[in-house]
Amino acid sequence: MYGFSPASTEELRSVLQIANKFAIPLWTFSRGKNLGYGGPAPRVNGSVALDLHRMNKIIEVNDEFAYAVVEPGVSFADLYNYCVEHHLKVWPSTASLGWGSVMGNTLDRGMGFGAHFSHHQVMAGIEVMLADGDLVRTGQWGISNSQSAFLSKFTYGPSVEGLFLQSNLGVVTKLSIWLMPQPEAYMCCSFSMPAFEDIEVMVDTFGQMRRDGTLPNCVWMASVIENLCISGRREDFWKGEGPIPQWRVAELQKELNVGYWLARWGLYGSKRIVQAQFDQIQDVLRKVAPSGELKGALYTGENGGLLDAASVPPEHGQMFVGLPSLWSLPLINWPLPRGGNGKAAHGDYAPLIPSSGKMVLEWMRVSAPIYEAAGIELMCDFFMYERHIVAMNMFTYDQLDVEQGKRVHGLYHGLYQEAKKRGYGMYRAHVNHMGEKSAPIMKGLVRANYCVQISLQT
Incomplete structure (x- = not known):
């Protein structure tokens, strides 16, 4: 080249x-x-x-x-x-x-x-x-x-x-x-719920708070598998063949004391305003999602001054306070055995979906069997805007394994076909898929x- x-x-x-x-x-x-x-x-x-x-x-x-x-x-x-x-x-x-x-x-x-x-x-x-x-x-x-x-x-x-x-x-x-x-103050916030179906109430509730200004910033939600991918490899959690079965996922939730879905966001500004925002969010979540767990950790500048982003512990700050890192890079190694051969690769299918709990839950239910057919766990996270979400249907694989590559290709196109049926446009795509029928304008421009x-x- x-x-x-x-x-x-x-x-x-x-x-x-x-x-x-x-x-x-x-x-x-x-x-x-x-x-x-x-x-x-x-x-x-x-x-x-x-x-x-x-x-x-x-x-x-x-x-x-x-x-x-x-x-x-x-x-x-x-x-x-x-x-x-x-x-x-x-x-x-x-x-x-x-x-x-x-x-x-x-x-x-x-x-x-x-x-x-x-x-x-x-x-x-x-x-x-x-x-x-x-x-x-x-x-x-x-x-x-x-x-x-x-x-x-x-x-x-x-x-x-x-x-x-x-x-x-x-x-x-x-x-x-x-x-x-x-800012003078920053609060690291998280909210988790235990069941796969809980994503419906979470999307509806957080979507409403995004629209009415109660929660003014990005809300990032991730599945339990997505969070496990950051902290280890599949073999650390499952010794059997193929993707981790749901019964083992449920065991891991109990062992690690984690929910199926975890939402994270930050609150920024003066200490009084940040605390008032958190208190209001807490009141809302107690009413509509009492089985969930809300956490908040407040950090303030010294002697009433501005907050140094680097002073916030990494587990509570990092990308939420603007500190650049490579924190998510370990995700790509998820399917590779430790000490074995292989070359990690990753990708995603990223549809735009209305901020409707019913529609997002339905998308996750549709996605799950497509992942299963490809031999991959449902690895999904998404970013919540005021009126829509950007779903990141992630997948990782060994790019030296021809069979895995074929299954990933099938996974991508399976998700594409389901999104096409529902009229879900894409956030962005891998350049190899620029010629798909979902992007005819881009195809024409490139030529x-x-x-x-x-x-x-x-």
């Missing part, structure tokens, strides 16, 4: 001139670590890789108005470290793997875990190089000497930022993104443009 790795917009413009002159398709990525969705490998035969990791400047971080302006090669870890080194009073959001590109994740509609978890919804101006080398700045950033370039989403006429999300219509060279002001911009997470 051949590639270009420009370090500036001037070098990038030269690359595009060459690509246009010789009709070369370019496969664009920010850092190339977006492994669960295909990594940096081109999808279109004959492509030249356009690697933007050398464009890695942090243009600005403003802690008065809480925003950052970055280039494609800036990782979540880079941004966090910059803020710490310069004593800036902001908490950047981070994705689950801190090696990812802030820009790549945002353009692919990626997510974090805190108050600003929906990264693409807190953009406020981007700079884009079009295929002919022209530079476009969106929103108020398009005004010379604009005083509101990164403070306002308002624009003149149509807003065009959306054209460059999950698209190949240009190469985004700079991104502005809002950050969370460093039509020389300057191919696929916004990869890392």
Whole structure:
């Protein structure tokens, strides 16, 4: 595979001139670590890789108005470290793997875990190089000497930022993104329930609290299997053949004192406001889900000051306070025997489902036998927005095992067919599935443009 790795917009413009002159398709990525969705490998035969990791400047971080302006090669870890080194009073959001590109994740509609978890919804101006080398700045950033370039989403006429999300219509060279002001207090919250069917009341209850503002931040829910995958491998919990049976899952819940579903979220702000939010959430959950277990751990800054994110213990902080890490990476090793051969791989099918407990429970029930047929446990987590969820139907396997690969292929397409029946669109997909009938527009764009911009997470 051949590639270009420009370090500036001037070098990038030269690359595009060459690509246009010789009709070369370019496969664009920010850092190339977006492994669960295909990594940096081109999808279109004959492509030249356009690697933007050398464009890695942090243009600005403003802690008065809480925003950052970055280039494609800036990782979540880079941004966090910059803020710490310069004593800036902001908490950047981070994705689950801190090696990812802030820009790549945002353009692919990626997510974090805190108050600003929906990264693409807190953009406020981007700079884009079009295929002919022209530079476009969106929103108020398009005004010379604009005083509101990164403070306002308002624009003149149509807003065009959306054209460059999950698209190949240009190469985004700079991104502005809002950050969370460093808070006085943070509370790590969790709520668990014991039964598979409890997901219905959890989704309905948390969905309502997200919509009415009682719970203003991201709620992340995960199944018991998903949580076990982070802490060990299948053989640590099950010595038999195939996936862990349900009777053994029930035993593990008792042994480890864990629920079937675990919801986690953070509360941020002044101590009084955070405590009031928690008290209200507690009152709601006691009424509608009394069999659940609610926990909250409050952390405050010293002497009434702002809270240092690094002072929060990892089990209560980490991604919820914006600390980049690789905490979820062990998940991919789940199916591999310790001391054995194999090469771990992972992926997911990620439908968008209305925030309806009945519909989410039905999706889990439909998913379970498809997983079972593939010899994989139901590994699912999801992120709750105000009116919908993003379901992450995860799967891990040994990519050197041809039979496992075939079963995973069947799993993915089984989930795709069920989602298609129900009219569930996708959050994002592995590049190998860009040509599915669920994404005809993307398929056409990839074929039509020389300057191919696929916004990869890392």
